[in-house]
Amino acid sequence: MIAKELQDEVYNCIKCGLCLMPCPVYKQLCYESAAPRGKVQLIKHILEGKLEPSANFNRILYTCLLCETCTVNCPSGLKVDRLLKAMRAEMVKKFKLPWQKRLLFSLLSGERLLPFFMQWGGSMGNLLMGLAPGGVKVGTIPFAKLPRLNKKPFREQVPEVVTVAAPKGRVLYFTGCATNYLYEDVGRSALAILKRLNIEVILPQGQMCCGLPIFLAGARESALGNIRKNLELFNREDVDAVLVDCATCGSALKNEYVHILEERGENADAAKALSKKVMDISQYLDKFDLKGMLKPLPGKATYHDPCHLARSQGIREEPRRLLQQIPGLEFVEMAGADVCCGGGGTFQVDHPEVSAGITGNKVRAIKDTGANLVASGCPGCRMQIQGNLGEEAAEVVHPVQLLARALK
Amino acid sequence: MVDAELLKSLEAIVGSARIKTSREDLLTYSYDAYVKEYLPEVVLFPKSTNEVAGILKLANERGVPVTPRGSGTNLSGGSVPKKGGIILCFTMMNRLLEINRANRYAVVEPGLVVAEFQKEVEKIGLFYPPDPGSSAVATMGGTVLMNAGGMRGIKYGVTRDYLLGLEVVLPSGEAMNTGGVTAKDVTGYDLTRLICGSEGTLAVVTKIIVRLLPKPKTRRTMQAIYSRIDDAGTTVAKIIEAGIIPASLELMDNQIIKAVEDFAHLGLPLDAEAVLLIDVDGDPEIVEKQAKVVGDFCKAHGARDVKVSQSEKENEQLWVARRSVFGAVARLRPTCIVEDATVPVSMLTAAVKKIREISERNRVQIAVVAHAGDGNLHPLVLCDIRDKEEMARVEKAFEEFVDYALSLGGTLSGEHGVGISKAKYLAKQLSPTVMAMTRAIKKAFDSKGILNPGSFLEYAE
Numbered sequence: 001m002i003a004k005e006l007q008d009e010v011y012n013c014i015k016c017g018l019c020l021m022p023c024p025v026y027k028q029l030c031y032e033s034a035a036p037r038g039k040v041q042l043i044k045h046i047l048e049g050k051l052e053p054s055a056n057f058n059r060i061l062y063t064c065l066l067c068e069t070c071t072v073n074c075p076s077g078l079k080v081d082r083l084l085k086a087m088r089a090e091m092v093k094k095f096k097l098p099w100q101k102r103l104l105f106s107l108l109s110g111e112r113l114l115p116f117f118m119q120w121g122g123s124m125g126n127l128l129m130g131l132a133p134g135g136v137k138v139g140t141i142p143f144a145k146l147p148r149l150n151k152k153p154f155r156e157q158v159p160e161v162v163t164v165a166a167p168k169g170r171v172l173y174f175t176g177c178a179t180n181y182l183y184e185d186v187g188r189s190a191l192a193i194l195k196r197l198n199i200e201v202i203l204p205q206g207q208m209c210c211g212l213p214i215f216l217a218g219a220r221e222s223a224l225g226n227i228r229k230n231l232e233l234f235n236r237e238d239v240d241a242v243l244v245d246c247a248t249c250g251s252a253l254k255n256e257y258v259h260i261l262e263e264r265g266e267n268a269d270a271a272k273a274l275s276k277k278v279m280d281i282s283q284y285l286d287k288f289d290l291k292g293m294l295k296p297l298p299g300k301a302t303y304h305d306p307c308h309l310a311r312s313q314g315i316r317e318e319p320r321r322l323l324q325q326i327p328g329l330e331f332v333e334m335a336g337a338d339v340c341c342g343g344g345g346t347f348q349v350d351h352p353e354v355s356a357g358i359t360g361n362k363v364r365a366i367k368d369t370g371a372n373l374v375a376s377g378c379p380g381c382r383m384q385i386q387g388n389l390g391e392e393a394a395e396v397v398h399p400v401q402l403l404a405r406a407l408k
Numbered sequence: 409m410v411d412a413e414l415l416k417s418l419e420a421i422v423g424s425a426r427i428k429t430s431r432e433d434l435l436t437y438s439y440d441a442y443v444k445e446y447l448p449e450v451v452l453f454p455k456s457t458n459e460v461a462g463i464l465k466l467a468n469e470r471g472v473p474v475t476p477r478g479s480g481t482n483l484s485g486g487s488v489p490k491k492g493g494i495i496l497c498f499t500m501m502n503r504l505l506e507i508n509r510a511n512r513y514a515v516v517e518p519g520l521v522v523a524e525f526q527k528e529v530e531k532i533g534l535f536y537p538p539d540p541g542s543s544a545v546a547t548m549g550g551t552v553l554m555n556a557g558g559m560r561g562i563k564y565g566v567t568r569d570y571l572l573g574l575e576v577v578l579p580s581g582e583a584m585n586t587g588g589v590t591a592k593d594v595t596g597y598d599l600t601r602l603i604c605g606s607e608g609t610l611a612v613v614t615k616i617i618v619r620l621l622p623k624p625k626t627r628r629t630m631q632a633i634y635s636r637i638d639d640a641g642t643t644v645a646k647i648i649e650a651g652i653i654p655a656s657l658e659l660m661d662n663q664i665i666k667a668v669e670d671f672a673h674l675g676l677p678l679d680a681e682a683v684l685l686i687d688v689d690g691d692p693e694i695v696e697k698q699a700k701v702v703g704d705f706c707k708a709h710g711a712r713d714v715k716v717s718q719s720e721k722e723n724e725q726l727w728v729a730r731r732s733v734f735g736a737v738a739r740l741r742p743t744c745i746v747e748d749a750t751v752p753v754s755m756l757t758a759a760v761k762k763i764r765e766i767s768e769r770n771r772v773q774i775a776v777v778a779h780a781g782d783g784n785l786h787p788l789v790l791c792d793i794r795d796k797e798e799m800a801r802v803e804k805a806f807e808e809f810v811d812y813a814l815s816l817g818g819t820l821s822g823e824h825g826v827g828i829s830k831a832k833y834l835a836k837q838l839s840p841t842v843m844a845m846t847r848a849i850k851k852a853f854d855s856k857g858i859l860n861p862g863s864f865l866e867y868a869e
Contacts, residue, residue, distance in 0.1 A: 014738040015441050017481040020545045021521055030499040032436035041439065042432055056432050075671045075735025
């Protein structure tokens with residue numbers, strides 16, 4: 001059952017409705033069950049036994065990006081996203097996830113990810129993707145615009161410990177699945193900058209998917225193995241920080257591990273200790289004066305706030321400051337920079353029309369800036385934005401990629 | 409009763425994507441921001457006057473109740489379906505049809521959100537002043553049918569004062585236009601202003617024409633901080649008496665300050681007994697001068713400090729905080745019933761004192777926020793609707809305050825509407841003759857009584 005403290009949340013909703021218009025999904029659909037208030041009220045009815053947790057309710061529950069805009073805007077202080085996540089975990093017990101998601105999560109949660117990847121990515125995956133007929137889409141993203149898999153997982157391309165001569169610091173690097181399997185250049189960029197700063201970097205072997213995509217879908221049980229393994233590898237006292245280059249992984253390691261273990265009534269001490277060490281890479285690099293080591297990088301860049309950085313972790317200024325340190329790079333704000341891109345993990349596959357409307361607004365805001373570079377610290381956002389924006393309009397990158405390009 | 413055959417006919421009008429009948433969807437239209445809930449039988453999302461006309465004609469023929477609704481931010485239960493039937497929800501009929509700069513008016517559909525409309529007109533240097541606390545979500549149609557007021561009433565008036573004309577559909581299904589686009593218009597009865605504030609009991613609005621003002625060049629927000637709430641009340645009365653007209657003049661008591669600060673983290677003074685939030689706007693030189701006059705005035709009447717915002721961003725943050733009051737008090741207790749009685753502004757201090765007395769005597773928690781410059785009080789009665797015994801005390805406190813406000817020559821509701829929350833007190837204020845005339849008007853528009861039944865005139869516990 002949902003933790004008692006979360007159950008009580010439903011009575012704090014005074015139904016003021018201030019969550020309606022800020023909700024990107026409600027703004028597209030314009031009916032109440034799409035809005036946070038509608039979902040919270042339905043959950044109240046279920047908890048009071050006045051409504052069956054039906055298949056229709058299940059559909060409503062997943063018509064949500066979990067972008068957390070409602071949570072940060074709720075004057076009553078409702079933790080809406082946590083309530084919805086906990087409710088999803090309840091519903092998964094009754095309604096199984098579709099097989100595609102079960103397959104994906106079983107890969108992400110188990111040991112089979114690597115062999116699967118080696119066979120698929122190493123041999124025929126990219127080739128097959130290239131052969132897919134034009135016009136085929138995954139959700140809103142044309143097949144041809146999906147990122148290609150790394151030839152080799154990133155962590156196999158680099159040593160487990162990247163040593164430097166006279167280390168000024170020592171960090172663990174949680175690479176996440178995206179950097180490991182899709183975006184190797186982000187990992188290389190991060191290592192290049194850290195090396196220049198004389199920081200020793202350890203990339204623990206055996207690290208697993210952070211688990212967040214799994215438990216956001218409700219399949220908490222499947223993710224427990226990931227949580228325990230990652231805690232074992234990363235909760236170390238002999239390092240200055242645990243760096244993460246992915247907004248979602250950061251949010252998992254910093255917040256969600258603690259919530260999940262506590263809501264299950266388990267000891268969360270290790271998760272709390274880890275939480276204190278976890279830093280988004282932009283947060284860590286923000287402490288350094290990088291100007292002296294950077295050469296001019298001509299271009300115009302704008303920044304998109306990932307939900308899991310801006311709202312889950314409150315990181316808004318650090319990535320912007322990093323971009324503004326790069327000489328020659330003009331920085332320009334887009335309208336609604338912190339509005340969700342519409343990706344929402346598998347949301348864009350389940351609700352392509354809603355997603356297309358939300359992403360359409362984001363694409364317009366980006367084009368209005370005239371920027372040729374869009375930076376964002378979340379692989380999901382980058383995939384969603386690049387897939388809908390098109391390479392000809394602008395290149396979508398992680399902020400560290402621009403920093404690495406500007407290194408002297 | 410909405411039967412299968414009627415559902416089929418309704419679906420033929422709006423199409424399958426704009427009709428909702430699942431239990432889950434119906435439950436999400438059983439509430440607004442008031443506490444009582446009633447289940448509709450079907451929710452429809454029309455997009456045109458023709459569709460609205462078709463729906464009303466069918467409903468009228470069969471005597472099925474129709475309750476119009478926008479975003480559902482109503483605080484008096486005006487937009488919940490007291491007698492079941494059809495919810496006519498306008499959130500998908502939300503276009504801004506025209507902004508006419510030459511004649512300074514705009515034409516909008518009822519589902520357009522007030523703040524979105526304000527943003528659009530302000531982009532071209534125009535201004536739509538009516539500004540209810542819920543403007544970020546409330547719809548134009550809802551604010552017209554409720555004659556919504558808000559924070560700028562003291563200087564700019566309320567929704568009614570900006571309304572030039574309407575297109576409405578009568579329960580018979582006939583559409584009619586009232587008013588027009590001209591600033592002056594005395595041809596015939598003023599049906600526009602009759603429908604404005606009729607709480608959806610006379611006709612359904614499908615198009616709205618409002619007049620616009622030039623946007624004030626600048627504004628400044630000030631916080632006057634008081635150790636004694638009485639001094640804050642007196643300051644307000646004296647400001648009005650002195651002929652100073654700020655754009656907004658809001659009062660928040662200590663409980664409100666704490667709840668809002670807990671949400672907004674703006675550094676509001678937690679130890680103050682009251683804060684006045686004051687906006688002055690206009691040309692920069694005048695604003696500069698007015699800010700000083702108002703600031704000095706507050707200090708002369710007991711303010712221990714006056715803070716002036718340094719940027720538009722800071723102004724905005726303070727007003728977002730003020731707008732969040734209703735939601736923020738949910739941090740204190742689960743249920744909040746908003747009183748809305750309005751008194752002559754010279755009686756503001758006395759009324760605040762009376763609220764405290766009523767609150768203590770009935771052992772009911774009441775926090776006070778007020779559109780002080782209008783004498784429009786919002787005592788927020790904080791309670792838990794699950795506690796029957798407490799609710800009885802709440803009811804008593806509520807009634808005592810209504811009687812008090814009326815005894816001062818005040819009104820039952822300044823801006824939230826009668827709805828069902830205050831329907832039973834209606835006869836305390838309106839004479840039998842007024843009630844009879846009101847019923848006759850209702851009959852002339854809606855002979856079968858299908859529009860928003862159970863509300864306002866006919867409410868029974």
